[in-house]
Amino acid sequence: PSHQGGDAPIRLTDNDAALAKLSAVRLGYLSDPFIKHFVPRASFQPSRPPLINIGTFVRTVTIDDLVEQWIKLSNKEGKRCQIVSLGAGSDTRFWRLATGPQNDGLSTYIEVDFPENTMKKAMAIKKSKDLSVILGSPIDVKLGGTALSSPRYQLFPADLRQDPNISLKSLTTAPPPLNPSLPTLLIFECVLVYMQPEESNCLLQWFQSYFASTGVLGTIVYEMFGLGDSFGRVMVSNLKARNVSLPGADPFPSYQSLPSRFLNLGYTTARALTLKEIRRSYVEPEELDRISKLEMLDEIEELDLVLEHYAITWGLSLTSSSMGTWSEW
Ligand code: SAM
Numbered sequence: 627p628s629h630q631g632g633d634a635p636i637r638l639t640d641n642d643a644a645l646a647k648l649s650a651v652r653l654g655y656l657s658d659p660f661i662k663h664f665v666p667r668a669s670f671q672p673s674r675p676p677l678i679n680i681g682t683f684v685r686t687v688t689i690d691d692l693v694e695q696w697i698k699l700s701n702k703e704g705k706r707c708q709i710v711s712l713g714a715g716s717d718t719r720f721w722r723l724a725t726g727p728q729n730d731g732l733s734t735y736i737e738v739d740f741p742e743n744t745m746k747k748a749m750a751i752k753k754s755k756d757l758s759v760i761l762g763s764p765i766d767v768k769l770g771g772t773a774l775s776s777p778r779y780q781l782f783p784a785d786l787r788q789d790p791n792i793s794l795k796s797l798t799t800a801p802p803p804l805n806p807s808l809p810t811l812l813i814f815e816c817v818l819v820y821m822q823p824e825e826s827n828c829l830l831q832w833f834q835s836y837f838a839s840t841g842v843l844g845t846i847v848y849e850m851f852g853l854g855d856s857f858g859r860v861m862v863s864n865l866k867a868r869n870v871s872l873p874g875a876d877p878f879p880s881y882q883s884l885p886s887r888f889l890n891l892g893y894t895t896a897r898a899l900t901l902k903e904i905r906r907s908y909v910e911p912e913e914l915d916r917i918s919k920l921e922m923l924d925e926i927e928e929l930d931l932v933l934e935h936y937a938i939t940w941g942l943s944l945t946s947s948s949m950g951t952w953s954e955w
Contacts, residue, residue: 633785635869636820637740640715643816646682647718649674654920655683663754664716664747676921677932683917684901684909685848688938689815692846692955693719697731699949700809700842706733708810710797712786712829713817714739716747720779724760733808734778736797741772741783748774748781775800786817787825790832798836807840809949815848819874823887826874830891834943843943844952845888850936851878857931881937888941895953896941902933 648665650656653673662668673679693709700707711717714737723732739747748767751757751774758765761776768775772783773796780800784793797804804810812833818826830845837843853862853875862872878884885896899908923929942953
């Protein structure tokens with residue numbers, strides 16, 4: 627199918643994600659010195675409501691922790707790891723990792739998004755010394771400004787709905803190409819809902835076959851789900867009002883069905899947790915206590931209603947090694 631012209635609303639969802647992160651950082655939920663470089667006029671942007679800040683906090687610390695565990699397990703096996711973030715938008719995880727304790731454990735970090743978004747990101751990186759100094763040199767901006775490559779970080783333009791043999795070909799050829807023998811983690815943070823399930827299956831299968839003979843492959847998906855109830859319908863109609871359609875949101879209506887996305891494709895393990903469960907049972911009590919003091923929140927029931935419509939699913943494919951404990955998190 628042709629997607630010409632209709633993609634602007636999808637690309638713009640990255641602005642929401644970046645503004646939500648900026649808001650959570652400014653109010654003290656999260657620490658991220660890099661996000662401001664990706665938001666134009668950052669200091670003039672309004673804060674988001676407490677519900678959004680708490681959701682952004684829970685989602686970010688959980689994915690950060692899954693990533694950290696993945697790097698540590700890879701390193702235990704004597705390998706550095708590779709991370710591929712699909713639909714990465716303005717995400718800053720590479721910069722946070724490269725300036726944190728896991729830096730040595732990371733081999734390469736690759737990001738993919740629509741060309742309009744990768745071009746914006748490449749420009750922001752070139753413009754900011756804080757960002758570019760961490761990449762090392764040389765930094766090459768290529769493909770008309772839509773691609774960037776540096777010793778450990780690469781940014782590629784692609785439409786992820788298209789045949790990965792074509793759209794992701796440059797990942798397999800670019801110097802350095804995606805290494806099929808390193809433990810590799812795929813991150814889809816709020817991305818797959820914008821694609822048809824067949825398209826995302828195709829993508830996941832492409833990575834599985836690329837790593838089939840030698841690699842270890844893990845995947846993290848963060849997604850809204852269960853949109854058929856009354857609250858979910860409100861979420862969908864808010865997005866529809868902005869011309870954002872969610873073709874990938876329907877196939878996993880319940881939280882129990884989320885791991886089947888991976889298991890149906892032959893992943894060995896998969897687990898899902900809603901942000902509601904994670905906030906209640908997995909976030910450290912001291913952290914919950916700390917963030918509860920940042921802002922007044924009187925709608926605790928509404929918070930649960932929102933958080934139970936978002937889940938993190940993670941799965942492991944192609945492993946016979948000690949990486950298996952990752953799925954227990
Ligand atoms: N992952 C980032 C985060 O969590 O902050 C950005 C999330 S934003 C909600 C969704 C991102 O996915 C946007 O940057 C959008 O352009 C990208 N995206 C959605 N569909 C895509 C596609 N078919 N090809 C490439 N990128 C896509």
